[in-house]
Amino acid sequence: MTRMRAEARRxxxxxxxxxVVAEHGVSAATTRAIVAEAGMSLASFHYAFDSRDQLMVELVEHVIAQEERSIAPALENPSEAIGLREAIRGGLQYYxxxxxxxxxxxTAMFELTHYAMRSAGMQRLARRQYASYYAMASHALAVASEQSGQGWRRxxxxxxxxxxxxxxGLTMAWLVNRDDEAAAEIMDFAADAMAAFADPHPTSVPESGAPAQRITEPTNASRA
Known part of the structure; x- marks a missing residue:
């Protein structure tokens, strides 16, 4: 029970x-501000974490995991076959x-990225954050290829x-302006830009999540 209480406190x-980070920035996220927001004592903080930096490391990992969970349903349950541009646009809309x-x-993720880049020994967290983003984007592009039956030229x-x-860019612009129409235009542009890298040759539509295979004409040798 003590272990569960400690986990709940963390x-x-x-x-x-x-x-606190999202509303006031990392600089305002002192241990006193954090425990006040949590409704805990300062002693409770030091029982759960050795330092503020240790908490920030766990916070980055927590938010990355949240990001991955929020996108996972769209990647695990792709819709029926659609065009590549439409698949990308739909994924952007989901995001x-x-x-x-x-x-x-x-907002917190942007704050934490800047904090990690500026803090000695914390740069790896920014790299970890973006490695996660790149992995999710790679998965999304593979799903779009599967949905559309088209591959990529790069x-x-x-x-x-x-x-x-x-x-x-979409995220920062919307957080600043809260303009849904402008965001839609950015997503349209992004979908068009990504679709420009589509391989013009079709791929076979895979079954059971298998990788798509490009359809090619048989060679002269294979015809013989």
Missing amino acids: EALVGAAMR FEALRADPLRE PVAELAVLLVSLTD
């Missing part, structure tokens, strides 16, 4: 830290709806970096 402090539903999470890992850059 979770409450992480949640409080995320709210945008998650952003609109919980803007504080994305390696998915390269295209994932472009897609993450586009979604970063």
Whole structure:
């Protein structure tokens, strides 16, 4: 029971830290501000964490896991076969709806990225964050290829970096302006830009999640 109480205390402090960071920035997320937000004593903080930096490390990991869980349903349950551009646009819309539903999470992620880049020994957290983003984007591009029966002209890992850059711009622009119409235009542009990298040759539509295979004409040798 003591172990469960300790875990619950850590979770409450992480949640409080995320709210403070999102609303006031990392610089305002002192241990006193965090425990006040959590409704705990300062002693409770030091019982759960050795330092503020340790809490920040756990906070980054927590928010990355949240991000992965929020996107997972769209990647695990793709819709029926559609065009590649439509698949990308639909994925962007799914992401945008998650952003609109919980803007504080994305605000906190930007704050934590800057904090990690500026803090000695914490840069690996920013790299960990973006490695997760690139992995999710790669998966999304693979799902779009499966849905559409089209492949990509460039390696998915390269295209994932472009897609993450586009979604970063979408996210920041919307957080600043809260303009849904402008966000829709950005998503249209992003879908068009990514679809421009589609392989014009069709791929076979895979079964049971198997990788798509490009359909090619038989060679002269195979015809003989």
